[in-house]
Amino acid sequence: MPEFFQFLVSGLTVGAVYALVALGFTLVYSASDVVNFAQGEFVMLGGMVTVFVSTAGVPLPLAALIAVGVSIVIGLLLYWLAIAPARGASAISLIIITIGASIFLRGAAQIVFDKQFHKLPSFSGDTPVNLFGAAVQPQSFWVLGGAAVIVLLLYVFLERTLLGKAVLATAANRLAARLVGINTATIMALAFGGSAAIGGIAGILITPITLTSYDVGTQLALKGFAAAMLGGMGNPLGAVVGGLLLGSLEAFGAGYISSTYKDAFAFIVILVVLFTAPQGLFGRRAVERV
Amino acid sequence: MLARLSQRYGVLIALAAIIALLPLVFPSTYYYRVASLVWVSAFAAIGLNILMGKAGQVSLGHAGFFGIGAYAAAIGPAHLGLPSLAALVVGAGFSALLAYLVGRPILRLRGHYLAIATLGFGALVALVITTESHWTGGPDGMPVAKLSLFGWRAGGSGTWYWIAGGLLLGGAWIAFNLDETPTGRAFRALHDSEIAARVTGIDVNRFKLQAFVIAAVYASLAGSALAMMNGFVNPDQAGFLHSIELVTMVVLGGLGSVVGSIVGAAVLIMLPQFLTVFQEYENLLLGFIIIVSMIFMREGIVPTARRLISRGRA
Amino acid sequence: MTILKVDDIGIAFGGVKAIDGVSFSVDAGQIFSIIGPNGAGKTTLFNVISGIYEANRGRVELSGENVTSFTPDALATRGLSRTFQNLQIFQRMTAVENVMVGRHLRERCNLFADLFRLPSVIRQNRNTRDAALNFLGEVGLRGSADMLAGSLSYGACKRLEIARALAAEPNVLLLDEPAAGCNSVETEEIDRLIWRVAEKGIAVVLVEHDMKLVMKISHRILVLERGRLLIEGSPREVRDNPAVLEAYLGKHGARQPARA
């Protein structure tokens, strides 16, 4: 049983990061129909900027704040310089653009930073906490708590603020949103900036556990995309559930079955889910209108 | 129709001429190698383009089939005692079978769901290749026996240049063939309107599956050829980044355009070779060039060029 | 002879009944029109008959065979063909290629023969193209054969869809608002075309808003209102029915029967 909790906690911790990346995918996709494969690079940026700014002598909290700021700026630039000019291009062309952006950001990171692995100190020390017989790193609480706070804030923003409602309206029907006077370009910029911030924070929270380097983004984008699709693209709740599920599956698969095939379980489950529910777990099932 | 017919043979003849004459300007054997790489990649891209450009179905896991072909060429002779050529055929057959079995459920998905499902499939293939190291050599890869035909061994980059060129010509010929046949029209029809295609009696699942299997066989053959050419395979050839590279070749060159796939492959293979002089700026520039070309040539290089030329004439 | 029989069809979307218990049957060579205000369920009925939507209840028969819940391609092999209210042409193919696709079921389609483009494929292709050109001629588009379908005018696209549907040589043809967006000359052409089609023995089911056209060419008319069958009868019976005037044309229509 302690083993079970050990796997569960580590799975949920990694899953929380997947969930945040998936949330970024879903946010951008809802607002703009773009599947942003550069989403993982924001996680990389959050971790790397914090590492380098804090080694330069800036206190950790301030360094983290700067890292989130940098992520947001990069997110906005991505929208303004690469996505907005390609308005009207096909879905696959836009995907290629975001992949180009991800290669670009990785290339930039390799020049500005370096090609080494880096670690951040844990926020509250490294003494494990005993929980149901499992030794839990304090940083896990930071990751899970941080993710919960982000999800909660996002929920309040979307449901309780005028701007948030404008985002939901744009996601539901872009043309109608424009007709009632919503500036959909601003909403899209907001979505890119917001998802970059979420990715950046995820990177800061997880780096003390998993380390970071200039090239961690691809794998995270892959997992985040998978989590978003597992939940049903365009559904924030689905993204969170998909992420946590994916992380847990990996942890249990690795722990109980085979650690070398850790990544396989997630993809097998995704394939099985899609074969039975082609719109993901929480996706809307639409009858195509003719 | 006659115009299109002659255009098709015109392109094939031009391609043959380029393949035949290019060596005259090659200053060193290094160029043979790069050109062979382009031909092999273009062959894989042409196959993927039949699936993506004609039938309109995306695959983000196509390197999986490329990897199967590559490892078939490696494992066949090393572990099963198969001659290289037989290994290549077995690899292609296995890829076709796998594409058929996996394609049936996968191709019912649409858009991004199809994208993630194919991605997952590719990831699984890559994972098996990386993990089953007693067969595949694991992450380090394994050597591949040289291709030998009736006692004659294909060795240097010069020989491979011609084999790869011939392969590409054959692949382009078949892709052109398809265009004006019931099968090719069914592909294009279901791309433009799946509903209308079904109403005209096209069994869309069957044709999607056919396009998927064709593309898988192309990728598998390309993988085998590359493996024998390099004399070595590694799991990256089956990996996600290689899948993305193949898709980028197709989209950058122009969806649905055979010439586009060749141009896309040429750009994506040669660009990194040129960019190596920029050393650490290589990735930065590659990403930048991909973004800028997709923004300014969103239909792809070849269709955009064709449009500009015809506008210039008018 | 009854070719198409629709029996007690019902379908609902999210609790809203779009079609509620509609039955009718159509004979070979008959022009059977379905009219009714926007949203009455005419297109939905077509979608059910052609297998695009699955009905919640009811039964569809083609030439005596129960074809309820058959897939669209299975229905096509049994002689059902249709056009769409919202154009569904193959934009990136030429006009003649669109019609050639319409002949898909009349062609032999073998992957290996096609990959290597064997002589038989070339021969068949020539025949298919010739046939397709004839069907294009029937709708007056012969001159645009090699133009990209996406570049044709709206009216031309409507006729292209008819040519594609005819190319399958169906025995039932469903036409969803073929004259919408057409000028009076084009409407006149469509009128004659539908006549010719019916004369070949094809059962034509027509959804159309142009009352003049409907009254002139229909053998029978069915009036649909909010998914229910209001009345079915000859053009005269339908025109003189007060409930129809009330429901379909509104109060103004009642005083202006000439419009109908």
Ligand SMILES: Nc1ncnc2c1ncn2[C@@H]1O[C@H](COP(=O)(O)OP(=O)(O)O)[C@@H](O)[C@H]1O
């Ligand atoms: N796929 C669908 N999902 C939800 N509602 C639908 C769908 N298709 C049709 N409807 C509804 O069914 C009703 C009938 O529509 P339709 O058949 O298009 O009418 P008509 O063709 O007579 O104008 C409308 O209320 C429409 O909104």
Ligand SMILES: [Mg+2]
């Ligand atoms: Mg309608």
